[in-house]
Amino acid sequence: MNTTLLRRPFAPRLRAFWSSDLVWSFRHSPVALTSFIFVCLLTICAIFAPLIAPHDPFNPATLNLMNGFTPPGTPNAFTGESFVLGTDDQGRDLFSTILFGMRISLFVGFSAVMLGMVIGITAGLVAGYKGGWTETIIMRIADVQLTFPAILVAMLIFGIAKGFTPVEYRDQMAIWVLILAIGLSDWVQFARVVRGATLVEKNKEYVQAARLVGRSGLAIMVRHILPNVLSPVLVIATISLALAIIAEATLSFLGVGAPPTQPSLGTLIRIGQGFLFSGEWWILFFPACTLLALALSVNLLGDWLRDALNPRLR
């Protein structure tokens, strides 16, 4: 199938894509366009943070504590150094720290959603297609999962992971713990939606036909049912991405977030909120605005996607 696709000339396919309903709706929605550009811009900034950022906030040897609390654009009273967006409580350049923090937030968000999606789709497909005891067990596990606040899951995984990671990697470990914790508390909604859609799809004629032809269960699930449940999954995934980025911030507030030596946007906000009353507004303001811009654009994109993919709304 892939080979036949490739043999077709490229340009007409592109043109077909360009004039497809989805893209047409995208091109004609200023909100979708703007938020897409924003997401791309922020993602690019995050990916190329080491090239863009004037400082390396994750290298403690380059920090000077005396630079702490420098307001944006004004030189520090002791060191005379100046920073575009000011510095945080540790003397880190806030602009660089935000870029690097966004990198972590986006990485955690994407990975957690991917993890939740893979687990959720698999569980949902299997539960919906197989039915019976398999379904019961999977859906009851989902019930158990729903009960556990992500903070407890994070602590559990943290405790276990501590025993296995060598010292040098413990700093990075927190990131993977966050991904696991958020991903694990995220899969249930994918599973529920996919299971529901699978239940509907599996009784349709084309699936019955495929079964009669002798296709295996796995092939039917992946080739026939999966493509038909992808639209709601895509919508959930987009919204989940925004939620995952915010969940990471919340976990940080509860004390199980990214380490302060390698802060994510959420950790920066958690640190910054402590300086809201004391006049160092920039430590909270800039990271919060970045998070807002990021989550808002992703949410708006998800919104548009939901409407665009809903055939009944056209």
Place this chain on the structure above:
Amino acid sequence: MKLHYLPLAAALLATTTLGVNAETLRWARAGDSLTLDPHAQNEGPTSSLAHQIMEPLIMRDMTGAVVPALATDWGPSASDPNVWVFNLRKGVTFHDGATFDSEDVKFSLDRAMTPDSDYKELLASVVEVRAPSSHVIEIVTDGPNPTMANNLTNMFIMDKSWAEANNATKVQDYEGGENTFAATHANGTGPYVLSSREPDVKTVLTINKNYWGIDEFPMQVTEVIYTPIQNKATRVAALLSGEVDFIQDVPVQDLARVGDTDGLEVRTAPQNRVIFFGMNQGDADLKNDNVDGANPLADLRVRQAMSLAINRDAIKQVVMRGQSQPAGMISPPFVNGWNAEMDSSSMTDVGKAKSLMAEAGYGDGFSITLNCPNDRYINDEAICQASVGMLAQIGIKVNLDAKPKAQHFPLINTLETDFYMLGWGVPTYDSEYIFNFLVHSKGEKYGSWNGTRFGQADIDVKIEALASETDLPKRNAMINEIWQVVQDEQVYIPIHHQVLNWGMASNVKTIVAPDDAAKFKYFELN
């Protein structure tokens, strides 16, 4: 001064619209008292609240000086050096009207020595408590104990007949599945009577009109409403918006804001707590570093280099906003044995530190994990974080592992950490307390908080001898010798002494107590 003050008070009256009269003090701090049972928890907020309702034989006033409470005078017995004699105050009654006498004291001290009591270690040297007459108490120790009285300042006295009537003769245990009456009720002799309490929510105290010291102390606060507020920002907001009159634990960054607000004031005082790092200097190899087959921290030069790398002034200025006092020894300044020379011995010299590292063979540095609490001391995590940057200057790559105290402190206890932060307060105001827990080699009775694996047999002998040395000049000389070794060996890296910050409405007049325990009978309002 007076002229300047009046408009402030007027402004304050205008902003507090909640209809509270001048004698009510609305008090908030981060945590609530855990229990009213006076012997179940030896912990700051718990004994702070207990001090309003109950009294010990002797107590510390707001300056930290030992003053009489239920005992009027005390001293070692003339006939037997192993006995302390306390003469009790006469004419004192409990809140329910029962008369206070030596039977209550004997009962309370015996109760505090039972296995479930959290105060039994402070009375470990006590063999027997005797009540020879209705207002005399004799405490017999297993040897001469010159500092015994200092251990009694939080040892609260309950009414024996009340405890017996309410089945509260035993300290709370957690096995039976039932709570003792004393955990939720209190009957003391103190200046305030408990009028209502919802744990973690609200506690109301009213003045005890029959208090023995009602004419002796200001006693201007007639009602106390105590609400714990955990979240820092919310606590400050409550003070700024006039919803409370008095908060403990003001975050250092908010001191300026509170101080600049009309009708609010901040008062600070050095706290009886020193913050420092401990290092595993005893093991042959470390679990939490990247050096195989050797322990870099065992080398004195490395420990000295680490201490030299820490810029305590920068930490004071930026992380603590000036609210700390750089330390050179792990003893708060109030403590017997503290000396100014040692406490100012810490220096910052990155160049010298680097050459010491090179001499020790670690010119390229090494990597190690620093375990740090993130909810125990003032800005604990930020101090550790700043230290990570400073140690990076001399090539030591530190992985910061900051965790809640419930996960951090067991690491020290079980010797799982090689490099950790710890803070220490000295309730007895004597160096012996520091040595017993932090310097003596770790064993069954001593050194329970010594996670450094440091231990020298001759030092251990000296520390143990302090308890029964009654010749004070000789004892002080011994203390000084032990300190000298601790300093020379760089057993710990002292960081600073904490400073306490209390924020309050301007009409509240009090000084800040070094043990962070507000005793409202000393408070004045105007």
Place this chain on the structure above:
Amino acid sequence: MLSYIIRRIFQSLLVLLVVGLVAFSMFRFVGDPIENMMGQERTQADIVRLREQLGLDQPFPVQYWKFLKGAAQGNFGISYRQGRPVGQILAERAPATLELAAVSGFFAIVAGIGLGIFTAIRQNGWVSHLIMTASLIGVSLPTFLIGILLIYLFSVELDLLPSFGRGDVVKIGFWSTGFLTASGLKALILPSITLGLYQMTLIMRLVRAEMQEVLRQDYIKFARARGLSERVVNFRHALKNTLVPVITVIGLQLGSIIAFAIITETVFQWPGVGLLFINAIQFVDIPVMAAYLMLISVMFVAINLFVDLLYVVIDPRLRSEAAA
């Protein structure tokens, strides 16, 4: 049908047992309760003795079994932190959380449905776009930050609303309510907005989407063609058909309001079970954590069970499947 219900209830019980087992296997990673329960003067012997006394030296399945035995008799043990029976503490704290959840739920439903209808009817008006975007701002910031910003604005700067607690409460039997005093009602405003904002946005978007869909249906077009007024069409016909899926979602969301009040209660020092749970985590108060998790899972399992049974009643296709 009956056998299906019995089977589902049996499964739900099994779910509860597994929740408990997982919870107990987790507790030791939260920290060591002994550390908080004893002063700094404790000796090694004290630690060992207390650990034995609490049964913490035993493997977690044994601890779990002890907890189950007690729970079956209605005894959840003694809180390590407060030294009082856990059941009593939960009963004291539950009203605060339930009242907060009820008010936030009410706010979310009323504002959500109202704004949802408005944005669906005025699909392309700029006000609708503004509402849609503004509501997204609310869910694009972490809850704790929204709470703190609200406190800063309404308590510190404007001095209008209290920053913490429940105000004055009135006791009616065992229930303490903040509904009967002015300060109690004022204290509810900021926390309910903080807690309900997310659900409000969710409901609003759902109502809007469903309503838009219904408005395109043929019978609505017929109703319009028949000359019925816009208002009758919108409210009598369209809204009615919108509400069925909305109610299902609201049911599920109410459960999560209670379960995730943790953050809001921490920020506003709201004395409910969420704050109790956070304190329990900090103190490693195992009996409280265990009881709270069991309570929340009972709630979730009950809601799930109810929703599943509702589906069976509504959808005949599932009924035949359930019977099989």
